[in-house]
Amino acid sequence: MYIPPHFNEDRIDVLHDAIGNAGLATLVTMTADGMIASHLPLLLDPAPAPYGTLVGHLARANPQTKTTDAAVQAMVVFHGPDGYISPSLYATKRETEKVVPTWNYVAIHAYGTIEFFDDPDRLLGVVTRLTEKHEAPRAQPWAVTDAPADFVQGMLRAIVGVSIPIARLEAKYKMSQNRPPADHAGIVAGLEADGKAALAAQVARSLAERA
Numbered sequence: 001m002y003i004p005p006h007f008n009e010d011r012i013d014v015l016h017d018a019i020g021n022a023g024l025a026t027l028v029t030m031t032a033d034g035m036i037a038s039h040l041p042l043l044l045d046p047a048p049a050p051y052g053t054l055v056g057h058l059a060r061a062n063p064q065t066k067t068t069d070a071a072v073q074a075m076v077v078f079h080g081p082d083g084y085i086s087p088s089l090y091a092t093k094r095e096t097e098k099v100v101p102t103w104n105y106v107a108i109h110a111y112g113t114i115e116f117f118d119d120p121d122r123l124l125g126v127v128t129r130l131t132e133k134h135e136a137p138r139a140q141p142w143a144v145t146d147a148p149a150d151f152v153q154g155m156l157r158a159i160v161g162v163s164i165p166i167a168r169l170e171a172k173y174k175m176s177q178n179r180p181p182a183d184h185a186g187i188v189a190g191l192e193a194d195g196k197a198a199l200a201a202q203v204a205r206s207l208a209e210r211a
Helices: 012-021 091-096 120-135 149-156 181-193 197-210
Strands: 025-031 034-040 043-045 053-059 074-085 102-112 115-117 159-165 168-174
Touching (some): 012 102, 025 053
Antiparallel strands (some): 102 168
């Protein structure tokens, strides 16, 4: 990924937090016929340091579980807030008119050797943790144990676990850090007015950290 210095984010705690808050990830692996991608939620375990391990599962019928070349590192892509930035938000527009649109975004790439597993107890642990994570905000969380045990065991036979110890982690936080200070307030205010609160907050945070 091309990352100009002012868009680089390499603080592991910041990236771990973003990965933990991400919803869907994209898993890209190499096969004999080229690259293949799947979309799945993932958990982040802190060990081994410093980057940790990504854990999740795919459908057993997914060809990615059978055709992936395990000798080639997998890539997992996570996204944070993103959105269009209009030139009309810039103070510079009123001064020079020499402005163009852009797109602000957070993109995190994690790389590592992939392992597929089908041990039932290990799979149950992954499914249970994923469920607990995403049910936690609900007033009455659903639990894996709410379903009949034999039904759960049958469902586990239909999936394959995924484990990726992260060997390399890179991230691009493109949040208008390359714009002059006169433009910053307009960008944040404009995004808030457009209902893009998460992106506005990330822009404000990234610009404050750069200041």
